[in-house]
Amino acid sequence: MSSRLTALTTFCVVAFAVMATLTAAVYASDAVFERQQRRHVDVFSHRALLRADLVTAEAESALRELMSYSDAPCTSEHTQRLRHVEEQYRYIREVATTDGVRLHCSSQRGTIDTALPPPEWTYAQSFTAWHTEVGRPGTERRMLNMRLGNHVVVIDPRFYLDIVPLDDTIELTVLETQDGAVISSWTNTDHALVRAALQRTSGSPYFEGRYYVVERSQRYPIAVVAYEPEERMRRNLSAQLRTMIPPALVLSAIGTWLVLRWRRKLRTPRNAMLQGIRRRQFVAWLQPLVSLESGRCVGAEALVRWKLEDGTIVAPDTFIPMAESLGLAEPITDQVIRSVFEGVGAVLARRRDLHVSLNLAGKDLAGTRVLETLKANLAKYAVHAEQIWFEAIERTLMDTASSAPVLEAFRAAGHRIFIDDFGTGYSSLSYLQDLPVDGIKIDRAFIRSLASGEEMNKIVPHIIEMARSLDLLMVAEGVETEAQAQYLREHGVQFAQGWLYAKAMPADEFLRYLEREAARTRET
Structure with a gap:
């Protein structure tokens, strides 16, 4: 065999091997990409159905609660009842009263006289629903109205699809199953496609030019239809291979593999934190607060923890600065408040001598939004406002x-305010008397110094004397020894917390802690 023929044969074999490898790699990458797309469709259609069931169930609960009202409609008492229901339920945006022909009064607009539009569809057990347009011309928004008996609740349809996708690989729509009326959908969804998908008798995912998933509710006549957009469907394999040039074959194969690997691993801190917020992974742990005089627990400080899906607990020092820089501190504060009431709201209602302290972040001090969040929980769990204390970090209070x-x-509003980490800021003495606060929390660094030498010990008496002169309550943080507790007790500090008494713990452990303390008290 001549050298020329050998070279040609070798080239053909290598070229065939390279092309075969590249074809397999591109085909495999497309298959992996398509499966990933379809997993997104499956996951988000299921999440959307859970949200749709949740929103509809809340509307039903609100309407059934209103059915119990039998007094004269549109009185001051009735209007207050409408407003209470609106505030109590998260997804309700307005509540109105009707005689079946016209709307007569509303929680938002007071007395009105508006004709009741015909329903777009009817649920079982006399539920009816229709859409209305609200807002100024050019900025109108569609709102969903649901009626049962003499009351109507108004819901923003966007709540039905209030989930955040990882990318733009799916389209979602929530429909009414009897007539195929669209309740809510994402902007680019094709309504004709989703109605056609809904009419199929099979409930299994299927492929018909693109991948479709139909999720039907077991509780309500609603369904979620999800599909992959046409521009994101499987790419033409032969066309890709024809456009590739030989010098880029291997590089393209490696690049495809790396890109796919990178996409699967890509999880930015913001996405991870948003996912944690959506899944309510931010929970409150409680560290007991003890009266130095009686030695009994009189409350607890709520400390946020990030509980990951695998059970890993992330300390706040790791994620709070990141949450504040990303503008996500406020929803985390809301989750902590909700977690506190879900965990210990019942015991706070039974024991009025107990309180829980909540920490205020920088943005929480920009207004009174937290009070609005707290109001519904106080009413729901019958907890008094004075049982919820707030702690503001000293460095956030520089602008008095x-x-x-x-x-x-x-x-x-009835809450006590304490300055947290007192003494670690810049101007404690100069601005403390100008702030409307009830007490201070002596930073653990100063408490630790009680056992560090005579020179450092001079700081704590100075702080205590200053607080007493201003008639402020005092809480000592980081108390770890009985000697520290005895010193603080003798110098008039009222409360303490630290490992001498207990570490921060989940709410269920805190309840057991209170039970053990109550048992010891009964024995003595």
């Missing part, structure tokens, strides 16, 4: 002109 009115609003 803006901080003082906000703190005053919290106190006016």
